Amino acid sequence: MLLLHVQTVGSSEGWVTLVLFYLFAALSGVSAWALVLSPNIIRMAVYLMLTLAGVAGIYFLLGAELLAAVQLIVYVGGVLILIIFGVMLTSRNPYLNVAPRGGEMALGLVLATVLAVLLAVAVLAAGLPEAAAAAPDDDRYAVRWIGALLLSRHLIAFEVAAVILLIVMIGAGYLVRRRIKANQAGATEGRS
Amino acid sequence: MLGAIPPVDLPTWTELRLVMPELVLTVGMVIVLMGAMAARGRPGVPIVLAMVTAIAGMVAVGLTMFEPAEAGIERLIFHQTLAIDPFSQFFKLLLMLTILLVLIQWMGLHRGQDDLEPSDWPDYACLLLGAALGMSLLASARDLLVVLIAMETASLPSYVLAGIRKRRRLGAEASMKFVLIGAVATGLMVYGMSLLYGASGSLKLDAIVGAANDGITPIWAVGMIFLFTGFAFKLSAVPLHFWCPDVFEGAPFDVATFLSVASKGAAVVLLARMVDLFGAYSGSHGGEAGMAMLLGVGIFGAVTATWGNLVALRQTRIRRMLAYSSIAQAGYMIMAVAALSVAGSGHSAEAMTAILFYLTVYLFMNVGAFTLAARISAASGSEEMSSMAGWIHRRPLEVVLLGIFLLSLFGLPTLGGFLGKWYLAVVMGRLGEIGIALVVVLLVNTLFSLAFYLKPLYHMVLQPMPQGGEAVASAGSRSDHSPIGLGVAIVCAAGVFWTGLDLGATSLIRPFGHTAGRGMVETRGDPPAAVQQTIFDKDAESNLRPSSQRPGASLSRTVEFTGDHAPSGSLKPSSVINP
Amino acid sequence: MTPLLSITLFLLVGLGFVLVNLTIGRFLRPRAPHPDKASIYECGEPSIGTNWVQFDLRFYMVALFFLVFDVELALIYPWAVVFRDMPGVALLLGLPFLGLILIGYIYEWYSGSLEWVRSGINRPDEAMADDASSQTPSGLAALARRDPETLSDIP
Numbered sequence: 001m002l003l004l005h006v007q008t009v010g011s012s013e014g015w016v017t018l019v020l021f022y023l024f025a026a027l028s029g030v031s032a033w034a035l036v037l038s039p040n041i042i043r044m045a046v047y048l049m050l051t052l053a054g055v056a057g058i059y060f061l062l063g064a065e066l067l068a069a070v071q072l073i074v075y076v077g078g079v080l081i082l083i084i085f086g087v088m089l090t091s092r093n094p095y096l097n098v099a100p101r102g103g104e105m106a107l108g109l110v111l112a113t114v115l116a117v118l119l120a121v122a123v124l125a126a127g128l129p130e131a132a133a134a135a136p137d138d139d140r141y142a143v144r145w146i147g148a149l150l151l152s153r154h155l156i157a158f159e160v161a162a163v164i165l166l167i168v169m170i171g172a173g174y175l176v177r178r179r180i181k182a183n184q185a186g187a188t189e190g191r192s
Numbered sequence: 193m194l195g196a197i198p199p200v201d202l203p204t205w206t207e208l209r210l211v212m213p214e215l216v217l218t219v220g221m222v223i224v225l226m227g228a229m230a231a232r233g234r235p236g237v238p239i240v241l242a243m244v245t246a247i248a249g250m251v252a253v254g255l256t257m258f259e260p261a262e263a264g265i266e267r268l269i270f271h272q273t274l275a276i277d278p279f280s281q282f283f284k285l286l287l288m289l290t291i292l293l294v295l296i297q298w299m300g301l302h303r304g305q306d307d308l309e310p311s312d313w314p315d316y317a318c319l320l321l322g323a324a325l326g327m328s329l330l331a332s333a334r335d336l337l338v339v340l341i342a343m344e345t346a347s348l349p350s351y352v353l354a355g356i357r358k359r360r361r362l363g364a365e366a367s368m369k370f371v372l373i374g375a376v377a378t379g380l381m382v383y384g385m386s387l388l389y390g391a392s393g394s395l396k397l398d399a400i401v402g403a404a405n406d407g408i409t410p411i412w413a414v415g416m417i418f419l420f421t422g423f424a425f426k427l428s429a430v431p432l433h434f435w436c437p438d439v440f441e442g443a444p445f446d447v448a449t450f451l452s453v454a455s456k457g458a459a460v461v462l463l464a465r466m467v468d469l470f471g472a473y474s475g476s477h478g479g480e481a482g483m484a485m486l487l488g489v490g491i492f493g494a495v496t497a498t499w500g501n502l503v504a505l506r507q508t509r510i511r512r513m514l515a516y517s518s519i520a521q522a523g524y525m526i527m528a529v530a531a532l533s534v535a536g537s538g539h540s541a542e543a544m545t546a547i548l549f550y551l552t553v554y555l556f557m558n559v560g561a562f563t564l565a566a567r568i569s570a571a572s573g574s575e576e577m578s579s580m581a582g583w584i585h586r587r588p589l590e591v592v593l594l595g596i597f598l599l600s601l602f603g604l605p606t607l608g609g610f611l612g613k614w615y616l617a618v619v620m621g622r623l624g625e626i627g628i629a630l631v632v633v634l635l636v637n638t639l640f641s642l643a644f645y646l647k648p649l650y651h652m653v654l655q656p657m658p659q660g661g662e663a664v665a666s667a668g669s670r671s672d673h674s675p676i677g678l679g680v681a682i683v684c685a686a687g688v689f690w691t692g693l694d695l696g697a698t699s700l701i702r703p704f705g706h707t708a709g710r711g712m713v714e715t716r717g718d719p720p721a722a723v724q725q726t727i728f729d730k731d732a733e734s735n736l737r738p739s740s741q742r743p744g745a746s747l748s749r750t751v752e753f754t755g756d757h758a759p760s761g762s763l764k765p766s767s768v769i770n771p
Numbered sequence: 772m773t774p775l776l777s778i779t780l781f782l783l784v785g786l787g788f789v790l791v792n793l794t795i796g797r798f799l800r801p802r803a804p805h806p807d808k809a810s811i812y813e814c815g816e817p818s819i820g821t822n823w824v825q826f827d828l829r830f831y832m833v834a835l836f837f838l839v840f841d842v843e844l845a846l847i848y849p850w851a852v853v854f855r856d857m858p859g860v861a862l863l864l865g866l867p868f869l870g871l872i873l874i875g876y877i878y879e880w881y882s883g884s885l886e887w888v889r890s891g892i893n894r895p896d897e898a899m900a901d902d903a904s905s906q907t908p909s910g911l912a913a914l915a916r917r918d919p920e921t922l923s924d925i926p
Contacts (some may be wrong), residue, residue: 010623016776023782070845077842080446085834088826122387122410146854147849151857151864156211157337157863160329161846162871163218164345164841167322169875170225171352172835173884174315174826187250200860222871311882529784609848 021061028054036108045084052076066143205268206320207541210276213284214250217325220245223319228314235310242317243295249288249324257281257704261420272334272396275465278704280331282548283461286555287331287564290454290629291324293559293680298446299544300677308356312571316356319349320450327458331465336395339462343381343426346458350451366435367562370541381473384418387411402457405483406638420488423466426459427522430496437507437515441575448511452518453558454717460525463489464547468532471540482533490530490626494633497523501637505644508566509575513644517601520641525550527630529615531623542622546615547701552701553600553608553691560598560684564590567677570653577648584655593681598645600688608691611698633641832884843872 029048040046052075059068150158206216223245224238231237257278267276297319308316326345333339351374355367389395391412392403404412421432428436440448470485507513528550530545567590568583569575584591587693600607613634622629663700810817847868852860879885 008765014435016773016779020775020779020782023779045821066849074838074845075842078838082831082834082838085826085831089831090825090826101761118414122414125410139878142197143852144197144847146729147851147853148856149199150846150849151853151861152198153273154337155864156270156329157335157341158264158846158850159871160325160338160345160869161842162868163221163325164341164847165347165843166221166871166875167319167345168835168839168881169321170315170318171349172832173879173882174312174319174352175355175358176832177312177882183606200853200857200864202860202863220872225874229881238792314878315882382808527779 010137015063021058024054024057024061026054027051027057043086045080049076049080049082066146077182086101203270206399208270210256212256212268213249213288214325214328214660216245216249216252217321218327218528220248221321221325222320224314224317231489235313238314238317239295239299239602242321243292244289245321246292251287253281253288255563257285268334272724274329274332274340275334276332279464279544279548280461282665282701282704283331283457283551284328286326286457286551287324287454287651290450290555290559293318293683294320294446294450295682297449297559297563297677298444298567300675300680301444301446316353319353319356323349323353323450324454327454331461333462333465334397335395336388336400338384339386339397340378343422344378346426346455347378350443350455353447353450354439356447357442357444360442364442366439370435370439373432374425377422377432380418380422381422382419383427384415387415388419391415395476397466398469398473401466401473401481404470405473408481417744423459423463423697424492427456427496427526428465429492429522429526429729430499430519432498433496433519436519437512440518441511445511445562448515449559449562453555456518456522457555458524460529460547460551463526464529464532466546467529468540468544469662470533485533486530486623486626488534489587490527490630493523493526493528493530494630495523496520496526497633497637499523501641501644505643507644508577508579510569510577511575513556513577513647514561514565517641517645520637521554521558521601524613524616524634524637525554525604527634528619530630531619531627534623542620544611544697546587546619548613548704549691549698549701549721550612552697553612553688556684556687556691557597557600557607557609560681560688561594561601563677563681563684564594564597566592577651578655580648581651581655583652585657590678592682594652595649595684596685596688598649600692602642602645605688606692608688608697611692611694625767785810829887836879841874 028051031047033053035044035047038047052071054074056068056071059065059071102163220242224241226242228238229424256276268274269276298316323346326342326347326349329338329342330346335341351371352366354370355363388400391409392400394400394403400412423429424434427436442451445452467485467489470482473481497520498514500523502517504513504516504520507516512680525547528543528547532540565575568580568587570578571587572583574580596607600609603609603613617631617634620627620634622632847865850861850865850868854865
């Protein structure tokens with residue numbers, strides 16, 4: 001798909017795109033490997049950040065600026081923080097070795113290889129239709145376009161997303177809330 | 193420079209009217225929260241408000257239910273992302289009834305117990321309504337984005353509800369397992385969706401299924417497999433079933449009831465809709481995709497049913513047994529869904545009816561069985577079946593009622609479960625050799641399941657009461673004496689007999705299955721529709737036409753079932769139940 | 772020069788700058804390792820235990836709320852961009868979205884989940900009632916800790 005893209009954009013800018021693509025792809029791929037192989041969970045989180053950032057870079061290259069920005073804001077900025085907070089909240093020492101054992105590693109490797117081959121075959125065998133390989137300067141990638149789509153074709157998804165956020169807030173609040181009973185004792189700040 | 197943007201207009205009144213059940217649930221959530229804030233100190237208010245929401249939802253469904261039936265079509269609204277047809281509306285009615293029963297059951301179970309602080313009640317009600325909203329949308333979804341959003345709306349509150357007893361290890365473990373497996377399944381499903389979008393260039397389910405008509409590409413097949421992985425998680429079909437018993441055991445009984453009935457029901461309805469599209473599209477062509485679907489779904493159903501039954505036999509706790517039993521029941525329904533994938537057989541409407549009928553029966557017998565299992569295990573202080581020895585002498589009514597539900601789950605004639613299974617078998621039997629194989633699987637499984645459905649009854653009826661049992665009984669918690677739970681059970685028993693003796697149940701349900709599967713687009717009267725459709729949708733043309741004009745799509749069906757609710761008598765085993 | 776080219780050059784030069792400097796530093800700096808240098812405090816008291824403490828669960832709720840509003844931002848931004856094109860329609864369709872989130876926020880505020888300073892957290896009776904630990908109400912933490920005693924009721 002990218003090669004196609006390079007041809008359409010023109011040779012003057014083509015190699016730049018290619019270099020950037022390989023840069024971002026290498027960033028994603030290498031840090032994904034490092035993520036799996038690292039024994040330290042905090043380092044894993046950092047590698048995950050690099051992987052996600054690399055994917056965001058590829059979105060930029062494809063012209064999907066909003067998607068790239070959302071990837072950076074929500075995944076790199078939000079989900080990753082959540083993961084690190086999750087690590088901080090467990091009482092177990094996170095510097096413990098969490099590297100997979102040999103058997104798990106072998107199983108994972110086999111599964112990942114099968115999946116990779118399957119996907120490679122699937123993607124290479126199918127010429128993607130035009131709709132999926134639009135030029136990056138297409139109108140329909142513009143934020144205004146996406147905004148209008150959210151309010152028309154995907155209105156249901158847009159509104160129900162608010163319900164999901166409401167539910168997440170309620171659920172998070174419920175799980176963290178403590179017994180109110182204790183409140184009747186005088187509030188003292190130093191205790192917590 | 194500002195480019196053009198697609199036109200945006202407000203939803204029409206018709207559309208708003210048709211999504212009234214979902215609107216009621218959403219508004220209900222808001223009202224529950226506001227009511228909790230306004231009526232401080234009266235913790236029962238949000239629960240009552242949630243019940244009122246469920247009743248209002250039933251009314252709303254009732255208002256929208258018959259309208260599409262009169263027109264004899266399914267209405268595609270909100271730019272064809274939602275399909276409102278009698279099939280989906282009937283499920284929504286069952287869903288609202290489930291919420292109501294679960295809330296009543298909850299009142300019987302939790303009063304006076306400190307599992308849940310009164311201050312947490314609004315959270316519970318709100319999460320329950322939110323999950324119901326997701327399931328309701330799932331039943332109507334016609335668009336990948338809506339499928340995803342609805343599935344998340346149904347799943348996220350379920351995760352919290354599974355761990356709602358947050359001070360118990362078992363609840364926490366259940367919740368964590370649920371979240372982890374759910375996250376993996378959702379991730380796979382989203383990946384599959386992206387592949388499907390890449391393969392077909394559309395988010396619409398019918399366009400995606402229709403894309404297979406030009407020949408199945410590998411990328412489409414992989415995407416479809418991943419998509420069905422997500423469905424399998426919600427259905428607790430066998431490779432992804434193992435969260436089910438743990439969650440049912442860790443969650444309180446009411447949540448387990450809700451998940452076993454509503455969540456699985458929504459997934460079955462979604463699967464049915466998806467597979468029905470395959471049936472509709474494979475009509476004019478060789479039916480390669482439809483055939484693959486028939487085999488795939490049929491085998492999944494058969495494996496799920498068999499595995500669920502086999503493992504259920506080994507359980508010693510009544511709740512785990514019921515959990516595996518619900519896996520097996522879902523398997524039966526999946527097997528019947530497979531029948532929808534073959535076009536030209538002309539039995540899609542019948543299959544839809546059979547599935548709706550089974551869902552109705554399943555609602556009654558599962559809610560009843562869970563309610564009584566909750567009461568008896570609360571009274572005996574343990575969920576081990578062996579600890580319930582001799583309970584027939586202590587609580588005869590409850591044990592008899594539980595027996596009715598368990599035998600109905602097995603499929604004893606005169607009880608709803610029998611007629612439901614009969615209909616499923618009739619539908620499967622029409623499928624040729626594969627269908628016969630499915631019927632044999634169903635039959636063998638049913639006979640086998642008798643072994644474990646009788647197990648609790650054996651302990652309760654035939655075993656002698658242990659010495660000192662009275663002391664245990666009096667030590668039971670307060671909740672087991674409340675008449676509320678018994679009321680739910682009696683209502684459910686009435687439902688089981690109503691469906692089992694077929695006192696109008698079949699003729700009531702049949703129209704809802706028969707009108708499914710035919711599409712009419714609710715055009716918004718917006719001429720630029722074509723402009724906005726061409727954007728991401730290469731086959732927008734065909735989407736804008738009623739599906740009866742679509743080449744090859746569900747043509748046979750429209751012709752066949754516009755008249756009387758034909759093949760009459762084919763569903764009713766009158767010779768068996770009325771000798 | 773196209774923007775894409777300048778971005779590439781910026782990235783490459785930035786990456787190269789760091790790498791070159793680190794490499795030069797490696798050859799120029801003196802090398803004198805000492806075990807004390809690797810300790811947590813190079814001077815002063817010897818450290819006791821690890822530097823790891825379990826954080827309060829409230830931090831996690833802050834993170835979750837941050838994520839909620841993060842996602843809201845991602846969805847509301849395209850909405851805000853089209854607002855100028857069609858203020859009336861966008862307002863009507865955006866109000867339910869914002870209203871639902873606002874209701875949730877108000878409810879959480881009301882129900883005390885957002886109160887940072889809570890009384891009675893470490894009261895003895897609380898600790899007794901809360902058999903997981905006095906730190907977290909959730910059993911998840913205990914599960915993660917794999918404490919055999921508190922996990923004994925998991926089969």
